[in-house]
Amino acid sequence: xxxxxxxxxRGRGRTAPNPNVGCVIVRxxxxxxxxxxxxxxxxxxxxxxxxxxxxxxxxxxIFVTLEPCAHRSARGPACADLLIGARPxxxxxxxxxxxxxxxxxxxxRLRAAGIAVETGLLxxxxxxxxAGFLMRRAHGxxxxxxxxxxxxxxxxxxxxxxxxxxxxxAARAHVHLERSRxxxxxxxxxxxxxxxxxxxxxxxGLEGRSPRRILLSSRHHSPSGGDDGECIGGMDAISTLSGVxxxxxxxxxxxxxxxxxxxxxxRLLLYRAPILIGAGKAALGDIGLTHLADAHGRxxxxxxxxxxxxxxxxxxxxxx
Amino acid sequence: xxxxxxxxxRGRGRTAPNPNVGCVIVRxxxxxxxxxxxxxxxxxxxxxxxxxxxxxxxxxxIFVTLEPCAHRSARGPACADLLIGARPxxxxxxxxxxxxxxxxxxxxRLRAAGIAVETGLLxxxxxxxxAGFLMRRAHGxxxxxxxxxxxxxxxxxxxxxxxxxxxxxAARAHVHLERSRxxxxxxxxxxxxxxxxxxxxxxxGLEGRSPRRILLSSRHHSPSGGDDGECIGGMDAISTLSGVxxxxxxxxxxxxxxxxxxxxxxRLLLYRAPILIGAGKAALGDIGLTHLADAHGRxxxxxxxxxxxxxxxxxxxxxx
Numbered sequence: 001x002x003x004x005x006x007x008x009x010r011g012r013g014r015t016a017p018n019p020n021v022g023c024v025i026v027r028x029x030x031x032x033x034x035x036x037x038x039x040x041x042x043x044x045x046x047x048x049x050x051x052x053x054x055x056x057x058x059x060x061x062i063f064v065t066l067e068p069c070a071h072r073s074a075r076g077p078a079c080a081d082l083l084i085g086a087r088p089x090x091x092x093x094x095x096x097x098x099x100x101x102x103x104x105x106x107x108x109r110l111r112a113a114g115i116a117v118e119t120g121l122l123x124x125x126x127x128x129x130x131a132g133f134l135m136r137r138a139h140g141x142x143x144x145x146x147x148x149x150x151x152x153x154x155x156x157x158x159x160x161x162x163x164x165x166x167x168x169x170a171a172r173a174h175v176h177l178e179r180s181r182x183x184x185x186x187x188x189x190x191x192x193x194x195x196x197x198x199x200x201x202x203x204x205g206l207e208g209r210s211p212r213r214i215l216l217s218s219r220h221h222s223p224s225g226g227d228d229g230e231c232i233g234g235m236d237a238i239s240t241l242s243g244v245x246x247x248x249x250x251x252x253x254x255x256x257x258x259x260x261x262x263x264x265x266x267r268l269l270l271y272r273a274p275i276l277i278g279a280g281k282a283a284l285g286d287i288g289l290t291h292l293a294d295a296h297g298r299x300x301x302x303x304x305x306x307x308x309x310x311x312x313x314x315x316x317x318x319x320x
Numbered sequence: 321x322x323x324x325x326x327x328x329x330r331g332r333g334r335t336a337p338n339p340n341v342g343c344v345i346v347r348x349x350x351x352x353x354x355x356x357x358x359x360x361x362x363x364x365x366x367x368x369x370x371x372x373x374x375x376x377x378x379x380x381x382i383f384v385t386l387e388p389c390a391h392r393s394a395r396g397p398a399c400a401d402l403l404i405g406a407r408p409x410x411x412x413x414x415x416x417x418x419x420x421x422x423x424x425x426x427x428x429r430l431r432a433a434g435i436a437v438e439t440g441l442l443x444x445x446x447x448x449x450x451a452g453f454l455m456r457r458a459h460g461x462x463x464x465x466x467x468x469x470x471x472x473x474x475x476x477x478x479x480x481x482x483x484x485x486x487x488x489x490a491a492r493a494h495v496h497l498e499r500s501r502x503x504x505x506x507x508x509x510x511x512x513x514x515x516x517x518x519x520x521x522x523x524x525g526l527e528g529r530s531p532r533r534i535l536l537s538s539r540h541h542s543p544s545g546g547d548d549g550e551c552i553g554g555m556d557a558i559s560t561l562s563g564v565x566x567x568x569x570x571x572x573x574x575x576x577x578x579x580x581x582x583x584x585x586x587r588l589l590l591y592r593a594p595i596l597i598g599a600g601k602a603a604l605g606d607i608g609l610t611h612l613a614d615a616h617g618r619x620x621x622x623x624x625x626x627x628x629x630x631x632x633x634x635x636x637x638x639x640x
Contacts, residue, residue, distance in 0.1 A: 148472075148473070150473070150474060151474075151615070152468075152474075152588075152590060152619075152633075152635075153468070153470070153474045153602070153603040153604045154470060154471075154472075154473045154474015154475065154602070154603060155474065155602075158609065158610075158612060162611075162612050163612070164612070165612070166612065257598055257599075260596060260598065261598075268472075268596075270472060273616075274619045274620070274621060274635060275615035275616055275618065275619065276580060276588075276604065276607060276609075276615060276618075276619070277604075277607070277609055277612075277615060278577055278580065278581075278604045278605060278606050278607030278608070278609055279577075279602075279604070279605055279606035279607070280609075282473070282474070282475075282599075282602060283473040283474060284473045284596065284597075284598045284599070285598060285599055286598050286599035287596060287597070287598030287599070288598070289478065289596075289597055289598055289600075290478075291482075292478060292482050292483070292484070292485070292486065292597075295471070295595035295596060295597060296593075296595055298595070298596075299472070299594045299595065299596070300594070301594060301629075309621070311633075313472075313631075315472075315594060
């Protein structure tokens with residue numbers, strides 16, 4: 001299942017509105033098929049893995065990160081039916097599909113066909129891997145990641161606005177990799193005007209994976225300068241961004257604070273350089289905190305490492 | 321030598337104006353004597369270790385973190401003479417004593433007595449362990465450590481000033497341990513008025529190691545409220561603090577920035593809680609930075625670990 005989850009990450013940010021599923025087929029201890037949801041959402045992970053497994057699928061064990069879909073679509077058959085046709089011995093799924101057209105029906109159909117079904121393996125990890133799809137299903141909005149790149153004292157720029165560079169090459173490359181895992185990047189007006197042309201993915205081989213660029217601005221108008229970005233007038237409008245299940249918020253301080261104030265940030269990426277800036281631009285404006293005790297228990301460290309001499313930390317918002 | 325350095329740390333913050341030396345005596349592969357400079361500066365580490373080694377000192381190897389002193393004092397004999405009398409086979413010292421009364425004379429006297437002398441073993445580590453003594457000798461001022469306890473976004477308090485608590489129990493206990501390794505704590509007026517009674521060491525067994533408390537204030541006057549603290553009118557006056565070779569600067573933001581602006585901070589301790597504060601009090605005021613490039617290369621990470629859910633990092637100022 002861990003291998004299937006790793007495969008599912010390949011689709012993150014490219015499969016909306018479909019989930020980025022991963023699938024591994026094992027026969028006699030050997031991996032005979034691997035699949036992940038393809039860009040645009042089709043083929044599904046199971047179809048890709050079954051195509052690779054071919055004649056070795058009967059009797060095999062199929063690991064899949066999400067319940068196989070039970071609904072036919074104009075773009076392809078239901079994965080539950082595909083699986084039944086391939087006659088595996090067992091299907092092990094991490095979590096159930098919240099899509100009401102499936103929601104247990106996929107498992108029921110497999111069991112009715114005499115295939116053993118188990119669920120719950122690495123379920124928490126699967127929820128993290130498909131957080132965008134699940135957030136969209138549960139709350140009708142994208143999963144939001146906020147990026148902050150700061151000095152040790154929490155500054156994102158000098159008082160004159162200069163911010164090139166705070167972090168080093170490795171940290172900036174990591175930011176580009178994170179961008180490639182999101183359907184869209186959102187920034188406020190100041191960052192747009194300073195940086196819009198740079199909000200892309202500049203990593204060898206991933207240049208084609210630059211996300212859509214969204215400008216958040218209360219003054220409704222099109223982005224200037226012949227730019228092909230989109231504009232939304234308020235944070236609530238992120239739910240209307242079709243095909244965006246993962247949204248990357250990159251700044252500035254007021255935009256970041258607005259998202260935090262509305263409790264719309266699900267994941268926080270911190271890149272901290274070993275420098276001090278002193279008086280300068282703070283990472284965040286007012287996030288609506290009035291009691292220090294309320295600040296605790298909201299963020300749990302998910303990942304941490306050094307990127308060159310910079311420190312990277314990822315935090316997940318803890319909600320009950 | 322590593323063991324001798326560990327012993328030397330026991331004296332840090334308690335031996336000024338003497339160096340916090342560590343000494344280990346090894347005979348036939350067995351440690352027969354251990355010593356470290358005692359509170360107040362006497363006995364010296366070598367005297368303590370020789371007393372423990374007793375009759376086993378002749379022919380032994382003596383590891384000592386600093387060149388044995390060559391000058392007699394009213395408080396005791398020169399360590400070089402003590403060592404000669406003990407007839408060890410070898411003396412291995414990490415670094416030479418910069419005190420002009422010794423400065424190579426200790427080594428010379430040992431060699432003249434037929435004792436083998438080697439130097440330079442773990443010299444960098446020894447310089448760090450005795451940084452207070454060496455800073456006082458080289459620049460006539462204490463070694464200055466600045467502590468910052470912040471949120472992820474670099475805030476030290478809410479806008480209303482509330483700062484209890486940002487970091488957790490483990491981080492606060494670590495701060496108390498660091499306090500016990502300094503002869504004095506310095507704060508600005510705001511922190512003094514808010515926290516003076518709390519600037520002590522509240523760790524079981526270390527309550528007696530609370531440092532002197534120094535108030536930095538441009539308005540010369542005695543600390544209020546019957547407090548027994550001292551007051552200095554400017555940063556330059558830290559060089560006049562007799563018996564203070566390690567100074568711990570605890571805040572607030574303007575005091576911290578003043579020390580950084582004057583490039584008087586040698587070590588930086590960061591305690592970061594996994595919380596966001598947003599608009600609030602910044603960790604630092606103006607440190608005089610005008611070009612971002614100048615901020616880089618000044619700080620090198622010396623230590624890092626988690627303290628509960630807080631992150632601790634120590635940085636050393638890099639000077640050529």
